[in-house]
């Protein structure tokens with residue numbers, strides 16, 4: 074079955090990490106999905122909402138709905154932005170379009186595992202990789218079991234990475250601690266944010282990771298900023314880039 | 319910088335110490351995980367606890383009346399306080415009425431909230447906190463930095479120095495066994511001399527009119543058994559409907575707090591001792607009003623286990639005192655904007671919204687959702703700073719139009735690429751203090767897409 078999918082590329086990926094958008098698009102196309110990238114798209118409004126100004130974001134939400142109407146699914150390489158659309162678009166009028174959009178917006182990994190049911194992905198990434206489980210994708214979108222909950226252990230991210238040839242996933246001491254990005258938090262609480270980032274990096278270093286990967290580029294942007302400041306060899310890579318390698 | 323961010327910066331200035339604080343509390347979190355995992359029905363238990371609390375809060379007036387009637391039947395005197403002032407006065411009156419001079423108190427966050435120790439001290443009555451951690455910070459004239467582990471911010475060497483000064487322990491001694499022994503001897507004397515013993519309350523059972531106090535040191539019992547007069551202080555939200563509900567909470571509380579299967583002492587107080595007197599003081603102090611706030615009412619379900627503090631990556635790296643409110647950490651950050659006299663408006667922003675608190679909470683308070691909601695409401699109520707509101711208006715304007723968005727993005731890429739480093743990393747650039755800005759690519763995704771799809 075061929076799906077008609079709208080590709081949403083979050084603003085910071087569009088601006089600073091186009092290669093992640095390209096990898097996502099190519100990966101989906103490789104898997105036989107018909108992908109359209111609506112050119113008028115801007116942002117999901119999360120930076121505003123996260124800072125306490127969701128009422129200012131309503132126009133941005135409506136613009137988003139306008140850009141992404143009429144698709145079977147909307148897919149985005151970000152857990153956090155997907156959650157924003159699914160959960161926080163509740164403050165605008167709930168027309169059929171809005172309801173459909175909220176119900177059919179997917180983060181990339183869960184779209185691959187739950188809708189496309191991808192098995193036997195052809196990818197190769199012969200490196201030691203640590204998984205940073207960004208919080209919104211983990212605890213809100215439930216891409217994997219969270220360490221606080223007493224539940225069956227599962228991970229949609231690992232399910233995909235396990236299909237990648239040559240990859241070695243390193244286990245961390247704290248498997249799902251926050252990296253300290255947190256949107257506005259990174260500038261409102263710069264010291265704690267940076268400390269959390271340094272600690273997250275140290276955990277990956279202790280276990281010999283060459284790369285930190287995640288389904289959220291915003292966390293990786295924060296970690297990359299610290300890594301480059303500290304001049305460390307550890308690198309960041311979005312999961313779409315690994316799955317498309 | 320917000321007040322919390324400033325305090326956090328100070329806390330982090332001693333990084334090894336901050337690491338120690340983080341690791342100590344992470345260890346508590348790990349123990350909690352193990353204890354919780356040993357209970358197969360853990361998640362069902364949380365759901366049940368949450369529902370019982372919802373039920374209790376929905377029927378609060380009726381349950382409080384029932385509790386009062388039952389407790390009175392048992393021979394306790396039930397008193398009501400609208401606010402901190404009235405509460406403190408009631409306690410002072412009871413103490414005076416019984417002509418008491420020596421008062422001991424086991425842990426109660428409510429009395430901290432109402433500033434009772436300071437109030438009584440002014441009236442010439444010294445209250446001795448008998449929980450070891452509380453006694454330590456009382457000696458040091460500090461606030462608790464944690465609701466379950468009040469002295470967790472201190473190292474054993476610092477406690478040794480305090481005990482040397484206050485209790486005459488050997489200079490330089492920091493062996494916990496030795497120090498605890500000294501504290502025990504000291505507190506024994508206080509227990510034996512006390513005419514009035516105060517306690518906090520973990521649960522008040524409406525059906526039986528009894529109050530339940532959980533401690534690890536048995537200090538509530540030591541106080542209550544030795545003193546003729548006992549006073550139990552509780553907020554209105556401590557009510558649970560039935561005796562059989564209690565087991566749900568005692569199974570969750572200790573496991574979630576410290577990883578113990580149960581607190582060492584779970585004391586049930588029902589009636590006064592022969593020739594003794596038992597008072598139960600029920601305090602509102604803003605709680606009833608808080609309950610009328612639909613989005614925030616469920617924060618009153620809290621059983622003060624401290625689990626959300628231990629798991630919070632921000633709390634572990636900024637310390638309890640950085641919150642400037644009697645209840646620190648995630649739960650404090652959703653209580654403070656409603657209840658703190660200081661305002662507490664920076665606290666909902668002192669979170670990365672990682673959501674770990676809500677997952678840990680044994681009564682399933684949606685803490686991260688309430689943090690998010692507070693951010694919106696504080697902005698709407700114009701309680702956040704003007705500058706920030708303006709910046710957000712501008713961002714809202716930019717992000718709602720494609721043309722404006724593209725222009726801003728291009729400007730950003732251009733700036734990072736061409737502005738000299740000293741301009742980019744001006745002190746105003748908070749991001750750049752500890753982090754590099756991303757390397758700007760040649761073109762945005764959108765530009766690439768247009769180019770490669772001939773649009």
Ligand code: SF4
Nearest residue numbers: 620621623624626679
């Ligand atoms: S909010 Fe929940 S986790 Fe935090 S102290 Fe209260 S009961 Fe415990």
